Amino acid sequence: MNTRSHRTQALLTIGIVLGILILLNIVSIRIFGRLDATKNKMFTLSAASKDIVGKLDDKVTIKAYFTEDLPAPYNNNRREVLDQLNEYKAYARGNLQYDFIDPSGEKGEQEAQQQGIAPVQVQVVKEDKFEVKRAYMGLVLLYEDKKEILPVVQNPATLEYEISSTIKRLTSKGLKKIGFLTGHGEPPLTELNRAQELLKKQYELVSVSVSRGVPVPADVTALVVMAPSSKIPEPDKFQLDQYLMRGGRIAFLINRVEATLQNRFGRAVDPGLDDMLENYGTRINVDLVRDLQCASISIMQQQYGFNIQSQVPFPYLPAASNFSKGNAMVKDLQGIVFYFVSSIDTVNNAGRSLQGEILVRSSKQSGRLTGPFMLDPLQRYTREDLAQSFSEQGIPLAAIVKGQFKSLYAGKPVPADTAAGSAPPTANPITQSPETQVVLFGDGDFVRDQFMGNRDNVTIFANMIDYLADDAGLITIRTKEVSMPLLEQVSDGTKKLVKYANLVVPPLLVIGYGLLRWRVRRARRKALESK
Secondary structure (H helix, E strand, O other): OHHHHHHHHHHHHHHHHHHHHHHHHHHHHHOOOOOOOOOOOOOOOOHHHHHHHHOOOOOEEEEEEEOOOOOOOHHHHHHHHHHHHHHHHHHOOOOEEEEEEOOOHHHHHHHHHHOOOOOEEEEEEEOOEEEEEEEOEEEEEEEOOEEEEEOOOOOHHHHHHHHHHHHHHHHOOOOEEEEEEOOOOOOOHHHOHHHHHHHOOOEEEEEEOOHHHOOOOOOEEEEEEEOOOOOOOHHHHHHHHHHHHOOOEEEEEOOOEEEEOOOOEEEEOOOOOHHHHHHOOEEEOOOEEEEOOEEEEEEEEEEOOEEEEEEEEEEEEEEEOEEOOOOHHHOOOOOEEOOOOOOEEEOOOHHHOEEEEEEEEOOOOEEEEOOOEEOOOOOOOOHHHHHHHOOEOOOEEEEEEEEEEEOOOOOOOOOOOOOOOOOOOOOOOOOEEEEEEEEEEOOOOOOOOOOOOOHHHHHHHHHHHHHHOOOHHHHHHHOOOOOOOOOOOOOHHHHHHHHHHHHHHHHHHHHHHHHHHHHHHHHHHHHHHHO
């Protein structure tokens, strides 16, 4: 009787366990979830990606052409792609499907190449020998009659941005236009290749001229005024002002000091924007910020009769890592390197009913040079020099101002382009803008290819464009890529303390542990002898 009862109870327990497992499987099919313990949630779709696929109104098909049995680390790419596609599918409400295709054999390779996926060469270790193998690691995304190709998946950290931005581009009706002001010595778009590579998939980048009274085109979503080297005339400034008054958004990336490493000196420049920027609640000062947290430059030094190239920290190339905590534009950035940056200020924003926010600041050991601008990479600073020249902290380097701006030309006569012989506009100028934004950087060169000193330089520029174009969701995806944080500068006293602590503390711990063991054993011995 007891045996039969135990057997019945065991069968019942097994049945309950099986029932629970079946129920869990059914629930897991219908409810998707992942546990991601990384700081930036690297392996979990961001809210922006979920929103993009959740709003799909028609099916998106993704064909993943991946060669099977790839060696490490390429096999991890395949696994990461599969995991992310599963997650996309779970949030797409039936509007996304994918197929994993192994393009093995002549027919499979031909199909992959016809779709635009080219083979790559990977090294394989086989029988203790290096061999080169042809492999396919690409994606094809299809929506209605449109097709986008990701020919090679190389970096899993950027995979979500690549897929989400491609889906957004496929399903959008058209690309927003981002204008770059020209005609005043601004760098051409050909000097922004890295930035263009990142932005051209989401935006149409166009040059904008406002000479001869031509207004900024109405279809330009945001306008970038970058490093003008000559003074902007009043009629051109009027067109910029009226673009802002119509609700446009402007980013001013301005050099107030023109400096080069080759000449080792700088000179103040005036692009003629001071009155306009102060009217908009901000200002760029005629100075150079120097910072002990900085990038290094390569210089030739003569030692013992030989020319030796060495890396020297250069305080006039600040490596800024002090960002606003609440703004998506700089969220999760590690650090950007400026190329001769000037400090900025927000001016009487409260009196103008505007809101100003500092986006980027210098480190705790920084200062300002107000002229003359003599720049010596080999300058050695004494302790007194350091105390005087690097006594400031958190100097503003970039800012954003939001609100309803008042026109610089309110109550003033409209300037005419006398050089072109044109008359001023006959229509009354707009005197106040709707809610809009102005972004200001005290450096106009930090994103140019020849001056870019850090990967996050192009990231913050792309974030700025997304922010001004109301595509802030893409920022949260792009900044999930991991980058190495900058090391903070520490004082000489801290360095010595750490050095001697490493020399003294470990031996003291060993000696202390030995003494403790000795006393414990001695106490045990006395206890045994007393018995």
